[in-house]
Amino acid sequence: GAVVSQHPSWVICKSGTSVKIECRSLDFQATTMFWYRQFPKQSLMLMATSNEGSKATYEQGVEKDKFLINHASLTLSTLTVTSAHPEDSSFYICSARPAKAGRTDTQYFGPGTRLTVL
Amino acid sequence: QKEVEQNSGPLSVPEGAIASLNCTYSDRGSQSFFWYRQYSGKSPELIMFIYSNGDKEDGRFTAQLNKASQYVSLLIRDSQPSDSATYLCAVIFTSGSRLTFGEGTQLTVNP
Numbered sequence: 001g002a003v004v005s006q007h008p009s010w011v012i013c014k015s016g017t018s019v020k021i022e023c024r025s026l027d028f029q030a031t032t033m034f035w036y037r038q039f040p041k042q043s044l045m046l047m048a049t050s051n052e053g054s055k056a057t058y059e060q061g062v063e064k065d066k067f068l069i070n071h072a073s074l075t076l077s078t079l080t081v082t083s084a085h086p087e088d089s090s091f092y093i094c095s096a097r098p099a100k101a102g103r104t105d106t107q108y109f110g111p112g113t114r115l116t117v118l
Numbered sequence: 119q120k121e122v123e124q125n126s127g128p129l130s131v132p133e134g135a136i137a138s139l140n141c142t143y144s145d146r147g148s149q150s151f152f153w154y155r156q157y158s159g160k161s162p163e164l165i166m167f168i169y170s171n172g173d174k175e176d177g178r179f180t181a182q183l184n185k186a187s188q189y190v191s192l193l194i195r196d197s198q199p200s201d202s203a204t205y206l207c208a209v210i211f212t213s214g215s216r217l218t219f220g221e222g223t224q225l226t227v228n229p
Contacts, residue, residue: 032215043206043221044162093161097215105150105210107217112161 003027004096006110013084014118021079021113023094029074030096034107035067038091050077074099084117091115121145122209124220132228137194139223141207144188150210151183151190152217157203165205166192197227 003026013019023033031052036044048069050056056069068080077096081088091114095107121144131137139153150169154162168174168181168190180193190209194201204224208217 034216043219046216049216091161095217105215106152106164106167108164109154109161 002098002106002108004094004108004110006094006113008113009111010114010116012116012118015085016083018080018082019084019115021081021092021094021115023077023079023096023110025075025096025098025108028096028098028100030077031074031099032097033071033077034095034097035069035077035079036093036095038093038112044093047079081115084115086117089115089117121211122207122218122220124205124207124223126221126223128224128226130226130228131197133197133199135197135227137197137201137225137227139192139194139205139207139225141190141192141209141220142188143190143207143209143211143218145209145211145213146185146188147212148185148188148209149212151181152208152210153179153181153190153192154206154208155201155203156206156222162206194225197225199227199229202226 005024007022033050035047047062048056048058050069050071058064071077093112095109152167153165156162166181168183174181178195182191204222206222207220
C-alpha cells in the first residue's frame with residue numbers, strides 16, 4: 001500500500017517551454033501533497049505544500065508564478081514549470097500524506113521526475 | 119545551528135556488522151520522526167517512523183528515540199551491501215506539518 005506515482009519519470013525540454021509533472025496517489029487519498037526539488041549531492045528542498053481544493057503554500061524563495069501547482073482531486077497534484085531555464089534542471093519529487101483517521105503525518109514519496117532544460 | 123543534524127559520513131561498515139546512524143533535532147516539542155533511505159538517483163523510501171521514546175524494531179532495523187536528549191537513531195543489524203545508500207532523518211516540528219530533513223548520512227556496506 002501507499003504507492004505514489006509520478007509522470008513523466010524524465011523529461012528533456014528546450015529553454016522557454018513549460019513542463020507539467022503529475023503526481024498520483026494510487027491506493028489512498030491524499031488531502032496534502034508536497035513538492036520537493038533535489039540538486040545533485042544535496043538534500044531535498046521543499047518547494048510547496050498543496051492541499052486539495054485550495055491554493056498551494058510556497059516556501060520562501062520559490063516563485064509561485066513559475067512553479068504552478070494544482071491539486072484538483074484527492075489523488076492528483078500537478079506541478080508545471082513555466083518558461084523553464086537550464087537552472088531549473090533538477091530532480092523533482094512529490095510526496096503524499098494519506099487522509100485517514102489517526103496519525104496522518106507520514107509522507108510517501110513518488111519516484112521523482114528528472115528535468116533537463118537545454 | 120541546523121534544525122535537523124546528521125553525521126555527514128560517509129559511514130563504512132563491513133557486511134554483517136551493525137550500522138548506527140544518528141540524528142539530533144532542535145525543536146524539543148517535536149512528536150514525529152522518520153527515517154528514509156535514498157539510493158543514488160532515486161527518491162526517498164520510508165523505512166520507519168517513531169513517535170514514542172524508546173526502541174521500535176522492524177526486521178533488521180531499529181529506531182531509537184530519546185526526546186529528552188532530542189536524539190533519534192537508526193540501527194541496521196546484519197548490514198548488507200544492498201543497504202548502501204543515503205539515510206535521511208526527518209522531523210515534523212510542532213510549528214507545522216512539513217518534514218524537515220537532515221543532510222543525510224551516506225552508508226557503504228563493504229562485502
